Amino acid sequence: MTYHHRDHDNDLLTVSANTDSDGQPTVLIATTRDGIDIPLDRIEELVAGIRDTARQAATSGPPPEHVGRRVNAEDCPACSISPTPPPYPFLCPGGTP
Template sequence: MAFEYRDSDGARLRVDNVNASTYYGNEPVVALLTEHRDGDDVPVVYVPLDRVEEVVAGIRDAARTASGQQPAAATCAHCKGTGADPEDEGDYDQGVHMYNPTTIGPCPECHGTGKDAPAVGQPAEAHTTDRAAVLDEAADAVAAYTGNPIDANAQMLRRMAEEARS
């Protein structure tokens, strides 16, 4: 499945899923491709699935800034907003002879949220969205840590995220 957007000048943004075997040997990613109106492609940006929300949040923050609103929150200085511990390389995977980025632990400073403090002046719906996103991210982290996608704690966090959305 792909998503495509064209601006009024004809430039295109395309978002595609990429088969795991074509990127780092085992990690599925999303590819972001831009194309100028004359058809020239620029390099593709590959986003690991665990970083997609970070990219989407960055786009939302840019949109808020463009509309004169405050960005979502200040990013954590330790992890630079990624939520991942910058000192943790992840577990070494003998099969592909590299560190597995999906096993990196949460940042010890922000506890994996990627944010320093709640933003001031956000619209009310942004707080709900941010809370739900944080709960979803926590559920994913618990499931990844335990290796059990139906872990009771992960399920509880997902229910809380759904409640935050409603």
Template sequence: MNAARVVGALCPLVALLALAVPVLLTLRDRSKTPMTFHYTDPDGDRLFVEPVTRYGRPTISLRNQPAGNGQGAAVHVPVDQVEELVAGLRDTARRATRVEG
């Protein structure tokens, strides 16, 4: 994957996650259908971010769905570690802008 594609895909994701995380963290009523954040990259791959409970802890689920109905995967991040994840994404995006293509 070349640098321009990495930057093009990662920078909008970082910005969108930074906006979505505070909303997801303030959800109070989990009896309703939880809010899900969606992101689709230029190739049609999709990312879904939603609040879940995992091992009795409030957690953010990050699940991908590749274009063409390929097999996806999920990562579950406890809400008390979300800021660490966002900081890591921002740092990675900064580094990607310096990668030579």
């Protein structure tokens, strides 16, 4: 998700999901060189746009991996979201999802 706000003299603010150098999710906020003017009655809209982008950044990481080692499938992040969970005795098979 990317949130945009364009002001009265055509300057642009862009908020997008990103990651830092450690791979942690972040929100990147960029503006054109002159910055942007935000009318006071649109501040809440801007904050909501940043918040929505942050939520999207937090959930857009790499897909979960199987824990393997024959752990209970309920304790494996990949097994727990799999549309085809492992058969009884419900142990994580390991490997890639």
